[in-house]
Amino acid sequence: MHAVIPYVVAGLLFALGVYGVLRRRNAILVLMAVELMLNAVNLILVAADATIKSALDGVQPEAWAYPVPEPRAGAIFALFVIVLAAAEVGVGLAIILQYYRLRRAVVLDEIALHDHEDDDEIADNKSARVTG
């Protein structure tokens, strides 16, 4: 097995995720791109998990490097990252849906971060909703 293949795939997936986060305006699509990035990190973890045994051949065993008899914790980390991603998606979608209920929009560019009581913008959204 050539370890460079999964690593390069993971790098490309991460780049795609970065591109999607920067390019997309819809919040749900941004979450999808974040999922791609998390998967790239998982893939790197699992690939390192698969290759570390043969990569560590001939290395002096040290106590800090072996918390468990078999030094393969990448799969565990990948599981933890999957759990974190599930929690992130749950809270992120709750925020997106709440924002959609308030403003009828999921476009990230138009979210006002500084002043929440901006009546002009609310009126603009209202008129846009009526016309459109």
Next chain:
Amino acid sequence: MTVADALMLALGAIAVGSGVYVVTSAHLVRAGFYLVVSLGAVAGLYLVLGAELVAWVQILVYVGAVVVLLLFAVMLTRAPIGPSKDLDRPVAPAALIGGGVGLGLTVLLVDAFRWTEYELPPPGTGRRVGEQIFGAWVLPFEVLSILLLAALVGAIVLSRPDIGARPDPSAAAVPDLPPPGPVDESAEVKARLERIAARQAAARERMRAAESPDPGEAPPLEKTREDVLKEQAHDVVFRAGDARPKLGVPEIAELSEGGKSDPRVIEGTSRENPERALPRGEDRALPRGNDRALPRAPEKDDEET
């Protein structure tokens, strides 16, 4: 080039290709489904790399839960079916940064690993993963369970406006401000509500008029020509007219005489006798000359208006 290499190349190509569609597709729902394909290919990569449990958890949690959740959100936010125009920002900075990240990572990883051959480990079992999780990593595991609980409670609190709603100080200063709900402001909705209220008032008025003991305006007179036509159309559509009892229609007798193919007709009992022909005159005396049964109860007219 071994079988594992070929498999990883194919799965990686599928993952990256559908990932490109995820970030470039103009259809929201299609982006979600391409995400399914991409995550499935990554799960296949996990299988090739010997992490079985991670692969199945990936399919269970990502494809089964996360993507379904994302598609739910797509539909709850009334995403249009078909391509959406204003989905993207200008391409230049995103392509610059994304391409830079991809190029940098690829060069770094290729330079680090070259074309070195690594020995694939024996496929991991759930037993090893379980021993590690509940042995060396039990504290992070418990912390993660608390984090999941916190995320669950947080999502519920966020999506329910009646929990944790604080009285707004500015709203207390101006108490008669209308709530910024989506339903109760647009002129269209208001006009529709007014129309419904007017219709209900008219119906109530008619009910009162029907219940009033005034004999001058008897309810049978309210049956207009449109109602009769509607009933006839209803009968034509649903064939209910055949089941209805008919008064003095001569075709019944003729049918029972000529229709010997019908096994339910008992012969000899359905002759036309002169006593039956009598009510025809009464039938003509009914209002507006409908050849149908007696007019219905007056309450049903309210539904039709």
